[in-house]
Amino acid sequence: MTASHIPVAATRPWGRVRRGQSRKRVFGTVGFHLSSSVISLLWFAPILLVVVTSFRSFNDIALNGISSLPHSFTFATYAQAWKLGGLAQALTNSMIVTIPTVLLSLFLAAAAAFGLSRYRIPFRRTILLIMLAGNLLPVQTILIPIARITQDLNIFDTLGALVAVQTAFGLGFYTFVLYGFMRSIPTELQDAASIDGASPVRIFLQIVLPLTRPALSALGALSFTWIFNDLLWSITLIQTSSKLPTTAAVLSLQGEYVSSWSVIAAGTVIAAIPSAIVFFIFQKSFVGGLALGSVK
Amino acid sequence: MTRKSQHWLAVTGLALAATVALAGCVSTGGAGSSAAVTKDAAGPLVLQSRFTGAEKSGLEAVIKAFDKKGEGKVQLNSLPTTTFDTQLPSYLTSKNPPDVYTWYAGQATRDFADQGLLLNLSDVWKKSLGNYSSALKTLSSTSSGEQVFVPSDYYWWGVYYSKSEFKKLGITPPKTWNDFLTDSAKIKAQGVTPITMGLSDNSWLAAAWFDYLDLRINGAKYHLALLAGKHSYDSAPVRKVFAAMKQILPDLSPSILGTSYNQSISDLSTGNAAMYLAGAFIETAVPTAERKDLGFFQFPIIDPSVPVSEEAPTDGFMVSAKTTRPTLAKEFLEFAASAKGQSLLLNGEDGISLAVNPSATQTMDALSTQGKNMLQSASQVTQFFNRDAGDAQQTPADTALTQFIAEPNNLDAILKAWQASAVKLRAGS
Numbered sequence: 001m002t003a004s005h006i007p008v009a010a011t012r013p014w015g016r017v018r019r020g021q022s023r024k025r026v027f028g029t030v031g032f033h034l035s036s037s038v039i040s041l042l043w044f045a046p047i048l049l050v051v052v053t054s055f056r057s058f059n060d061i062a063l064n065g066i067s068s069l070p071h072s073f074t075f076a077t078y079a080q081a082w083k084l085g086g087l088a089q090a091l092t093n094s095m096i097v098t099i100p101t102v103l104l105s106l107f108l109a110a111a112a113a114f115g116l117s118r119y120r121i122p123f124r125r126t127i128l129l130i131m132l133a134g135n136l137l138p139v140q141t142i143l144i145p146i147a148r149i150t151q152d153l154n155i156f157d158t159l160g161a162l163v164a165v166q167t168a169f170g171l172g173f174y175t176f177v178l179y180g181f182m183r184s185i186p187t188e189l190q191d192a193a194s195i196d197g198a199s200p201v202r203i204f205l206q207i208v209l210p211l212t213r214p215a216l217s218a219l220g221a222l223s224f225t226w227i228f229n230d231l232l233w234s235i236t237l238i239q240t241s242s243k244l245p246t247t248a249a250v251l252s253l254q255g256e257y258v259s260s261w262s263v264i265a266a267g268t269v270i271a272a273i274p275s276a277i278v279f280f281i282f283q284k285s286f287v288g289g290l291a292l293g294s295v296k
Numbered sequence: 297m298t299r300k301s302q303h304w305l306a307v308t309g310l311a312l313a314a315t316v317a318l319a320g321c322v323s324t325g326g327a328g329s330s331a332a333v334t335k336d337a338a339g340p341l342v343l344q345s346r347f348t349g350a351e352k353s354g355l356e357a358v359i360k361a362f363d364k365k366g367e368g369k370v371q372l373n374s375l376p377t378t379t380f381d382t383q384l385p386s387y388l389t390s391k392n393p394p395d396v397y398t399w400y401a402g403q404a405t406r407d408f409a410d411q412g413l414l415l416n417l418s419d420v421w422k423k424s425l426g427n428y429s430s431a432l433k434t435l436s437s438t439s440s441g442e443q444v445f446v447p448s449d450y451y452w453w454g455v456y457y458s459k460s461e462f463k464k465l466g467i468t469p470p471k472t473w474n475d476f477l478t479d480s481a482k483i484k485a486q487g488v489t490p491i492t493m494g495l496s497d498n499s500w501l502a503a504a505w506f507d508y509l510d511l512r513i514n515g516a517k518y519h520l521a522l523l524a525g526k527h528s529y530d531s532a533p534v535r536k537v538f539a540a541m542k543q544i545l546p547d548l549s550p551s552i553l554g555t556s557y558n559q560s561i562s563d564l565s566t567g568n569a570a571m572y573l574a575g576a577f578i579e580t581a582v583p584t585a586e587r588k589d590l591g592f593f594q595f596p597i598i599d600p601s602v603p604v605s606e607e608a609p610t611d612g613f614m615v616s617a618k619t620t621r622p623t624l625a626k627e628f629l630e631f632a633a634s635a636k637g638q639s640l641l642l643n644g645e646d647g648i649s650l651a652v653n654p655s656a657t658q659t660m661d662a663l664s665t666q667g668k669n670m671l672q673s674a675s676q677v678t679q680f681f682n683r684d685a686g687d688a689q690q691t692p693a694d695t696a697l698t699q700f701i702a703e704p705n706n707l708d709a710i711l712k713a714w715q716a717s718a719v720k721l722r723a724g725s
Contacts, residue, residue, distance in 0.1 A: 059583040065562035084349045144386070151391040239344065239387060239394060241373040252348040252376040257577035261558060263349075 054265035081267035090249035097162045098227045105167040109174030117182040131172035181215040221282035225275045246271045337620035340369035342394040346380035354644025368624040388413040395619040401610040402683040414444040415615035424630040446629045447612035449649040451576040452667035454592030461567045469593035476596040480547040483570045490547035492569035494557030502697040503681035509537045512598040516605035516676040523685035530711040576648040603675035692717035
């Protein structure tokens, strides 16, 4: 936007005929940039507050309050958060849960979407809607039943239970998105492959899956952040503290009576890093992915 | 019948069959676990604790010493307090629950015992806790007289202030309610907020005022009966408590309901606020340099004819009824309650709680000595609102008290609503 608007307004002389129009345009541009700067600043303010707080000492916050200007600068909070929260173990746990879940759920969802979108399976719309309906159910209503089921299956308090539950929960939405995307892939490609003797599995793996890559990477980035940032399932299904993922570990930095806000902030910053890295790597497809399924 | 509906029937039938089959699997999976326990199962004793971060160091020291004894190992699970408190009922009712839990003494524990979820610890008391006070024993017992709780430590409540600020303001710690009100007025006249609380994120702190005013006006006996549901909140004695509470409302900052705990601590440390009714835990929340300057006084006496009682919230351990390691659990609790275990636990607690075992050695500072003496001279001790009334009763109390601070003239409706939700919660539990 900057590239197209500002140079035009700046280089064009203030002609008598076009004055009204270009002034309007300048106002529009200035207004746009001003208001979006304010909005992005508002959006960024809480993050900035957390980062600033994470470098303040306990005494500074206890004496001046959390909303005051910082009077101290320390890295000790990060060391403390890392050690007290057991973040090394927690980050490992998070990765053990998140990476297999993302791969597994995307693969299963892609396979389901392939079948539903490329073959005339009876009731495919119904199947898709039922899968999606599962996602519309508030998670809170099924927390206890699922906890009981995992107990009875003897997988309660294991990271495997988290992988299973997260995969099951992601499937509906991912399938829905991939279904829309795969439908837009021309059928001629598939027909040509079939004529050349490719089996459905081969068509799926070698033709459709590579073409679905933009959608897969967008969903991958999205699901990574969802699963990595989940707290509810992990504290419901895990009761051993050494198995807790990052979000729960950060929560445990909060004491019963006394909490050091700077240490909690430092833990939060550490916990945000993996999601941020994934987001920046997949940023392009992430933004592109927002438009997925909007055009049919 | 059309083809389509035939299809539908087939699909529905299949789905039903699958559901039934799955449900069958699940229930048969659950049935085999209820065999009677004769010998301890293998593996470490699982201790589920709500103390994290710096608060867990005392417990860790106890466990380390117990592990060294070679009777068995203990696996400590430190969960965030908020998670622990909400998950505790699920832990206790789960198929393979953790063995030992840290918890609050009093009704909060009895609620679980009444549901048959706790192991009878009477033999631990008989064997090793003979020198514990009878008040502690009563506190750890159910209505049928069996002990289900082993206390570990307790702490005191007082009106905290900064000694140097009091000197500057020309105030000496008041002893009676009238002195307290006069002093508050004097403090206010000098532009300092007399009383602060961190109500925006810790609304339960207001319940300390309710507890203490009720203890001072109506006495501990009435207070405990009220919290146990034997009296109504919508009654004349409770109105007297609120009338006293109304007297301090002008002494609170107008933004008290939006003041965070952190802000309230900072106000007390910087001298923006003068007094804070709080538990001993507040001592570790103030900046380290301010801690030496901190003092507290006993909650002022309102009616001299009412026996003086104090709040002394007691923490300790309870054991799941479904534990597969009852022998090891009891051995661990006996060790934790012994003089040695108590000394290890308390010296890791930074001087803000007191040992329950009279023969434990504990390093005491001036404030903990003052707290201990205050509690020892009390005619009776109570726990705290949620511990005496049951943890679930705290929410309606918080609502009533914060609402009263916001709209003190709406007392009738507030008390009526409080009583109604208290009754509803009791009926549901």
